[in-house]
Amino acid sequence: MSEIEKVTLWVVVNGVVHEGKVDPRLLLSDYLRIHLGLTGTHVGCEHGVCGSCTVLVDGASTRSCLMLAIQANGLEISTVESLGSPEKLNPLQKAFNEHHGLQCGFCTPGMLMTATEMLQKYPLKTDEEIRELLSGNLCRCTGYQGIVDAVRECAHKRDTGEISIQDISPRIEGSL
Amino acid sequence: MQSNENAKVIAGGQSLMPMLNFRVVQPALLVDIGKLVELDYIKEVNDRIVIGALTRHTTVGSSQLIKDYIPVMHEALKYVAHLAIRNKGTIGGSLSHADPAAEYPMLSLLLDAEIYCESTKGERVIPASNFFAGSLSTALDDDEILTKISFPKLAQCTGWAFEEFAQRNGDFALAAVGVLLSKNSENKIQKVKLAAMGVGETALRLNEIEQLLISKPYSDDLCEAAAHSLSSILTPNTDLHASANYRLHLTGELLKKTLKLAWNMASVETSYE
Numbered sequence: 001m002s003e004i005e006k007v008t009l010w011v012v013v014n015g016v017v018h019e020g021k022v023d024p025r026l027l028l029s030d031y032l033r034i035h036l037g038l039t040g041t042h043v044g045c046e047h048g049v050c051g052s053c054t055v056l057v058d059g060a061s062t063r064s065c066l067m068l069a070i071q072a073n074g075l076e077i078s079t080v081e082s083l084g085s086p087e088k089l090n091p092l093q094k095a096f097n098e099h100h101g102l103q104c105g106f107c108t109p110g111m112l113m114t115a116t117e118m119l120q121k122y123p124l125k126t127d128e129e130i131r132e133l134l135s136g137n138l139c140r141c142t143g144y145q146g147i148v149d150a151v152r153e154c155a156h157k158r159d160t161g162e163i164s165i166q167d168i169s170p171r172i173e174g175s176l
Numbered sequence: 177m178q179s180n181e182n183a184k185v186i187a188g189g190q191s192l193m194p195m196l197n198f199r200v201v202q203p204a205l206l207v208d209i210g211k212l213v214e215l216d217y218i219k220e221v222n223d224r225i226v227i228g229a230l231t232r233h234t235t236v237g238s239s240q241l242i243k244d245y246i247p248v249m250h251e252a253l254k255y256v257a258h259l260a261i262r263n264k265g266t267i268g269g270s271l272s273h274a275d276p277a278a279e280y281p282m283l284s285l286l287l288d289a290e291i292y293c294e295s296t297k298g299e300r301v302i303p304a305s306n307f308f309a310g311s312l313s314t315a316l317d318d319d320e321i322l323t324k325i326s327f328p329k330l331a332q333c334t335g336w337a338f339e340e341f342a343q344r345n346g347d348f349a350l351a352a353v354g355v356l357l358s359k360n361s362e363n364k365i366q367k368v369k370l371a372a373m374g375v376g377e378t379a380l381r382l383n384e385i386e387q388l389l390i391s392k393p394y395s396d397d398l399c400e401a402a403a404h405s406l407s408s409i410l411t412p413n414t415d416l417h418a419s420a421n422y423r424l425h426l427t428g429e430l431l432k433k434t435l436k437l438a439w440n441m442a443s444v445e446t447s448y449e
Contacts, residue, residue, distance in 0.1 A: 066190055067189060
């Protein structure tokens with residue numbers, strides 16, 4: 001097999017511009033984890049079923065294991081690292097913590113990124129709607145009730161104005 | 177694609193990428209058409225709705241045009257995959273991939289869609305009834321891409337229903353049935369279209385059942401007979417998720433349910449199609 005030429009990738013990840021040469025075959029999930037060291041994005045099933053690797057691409061939740069890094073050329077990526085920090089959790093992360101919305105934590109980055117898009121775009125008036133939208137993310141510790149509780153509380157606080165969309169949106173580097 | 181016969185087109189990638197990850201397919205060249213924004217549209221053209229091949233499931237699912245004119249598609253889209261997959265997956269990709277348990281191939285058969293394909297040789301239109309050759313196999317030539325799909329609007333008097341059973345919301349269907357139906361002034365079934373998915377090598381139009389129902393007055397017995405005759409028409413697979421018999425049983429139950437819903441919704445035909 002002939003040598004495959006590398007391709008030039010220009011991408012904004014969590015507000016920081018990254019430019020470089022990558023294999024055209026490289027998955028976005030591997031680019032984030034291996035090339036950028038952003039290991040908050042977890043890789044579970046590697047075929048789009050489990051949802052652990054979910055990131056936001058131009059604001060839309062996306063499986064980073066089902067996208068080539070080069071397909072993200074020119075786009076804006078947000079990973080779980082763009083939410084709060086261990087010292088300062090964002091309101092969604094705080095709600096996960098308070099409602100025991102995680103046990104082992106493997107699915108949590110994907111859950112958080114999916115929930116971030118949900119809170120930005122959907123009314124989330126019923127548990128049915130919350131569960132439907134979260135149904136693409138698997139939690140094998142079966143902690144769904146806590147996760148739904150956390151998202152419901154955030155949606156409620158969003159609606160009452162207790163927290164703003166800004167508070168639960170990805171932050172760019174250095175803005176924390 | 178003309179220069180490399182082992183080339184593959186990628187759009188949303190939500191079916192192809194898992195196959196690449198598993199090395200089930202190993203194309204030498206991948207042609208990414210994902211950024212052809214001119215193929216991302218939903219248009220009203222007289223009595224039809226035309227959808228560009230790169231229109232995402234999220235876009236179709238939230239389209240007011242689809243909700244108004246092809247409500248059965250709006251309903252069926254609720255069953256298509258999960259949020260992140262819907263954000264990326266495209267209608268053209270779903271049809272080209274031709275999974276026997278995916279919603280778009282079934283909807284295209286139910287609605288008698290016209291599928292537009294293009295290559296450097298020009299454009300051709302393939303009726304949905306001739307498009308699906310087998311599981312994951314279509315009438316597309318190696319150097320062709322699907323560009324748009326044209327669906328007729330439903331007539332106001334048409335009753336419709338779509339019901340699906342899957343193990344988890346958004347997963348591939350174990351079975352699903354879609355129905356379009358109109359009634360005449362004698363309160364009989366005037367026209368009926370039926371399609372099923374998850375129960376064959378491709379999604380299927382159930383022509384034999386349509387023939388059995390046409391010009392008859394609706395009754396529970398008629399639906400029961402229709403469901404009963406499925407066993408002589410369908411040959412579903414047994415796999416990890418469900419046995420052939422269970423799939424057949426599900427299809428029968430979904431058929432009865434959808435026929436009832438569609439009949440109750442239909443009004444007397446003034447003009448159908």
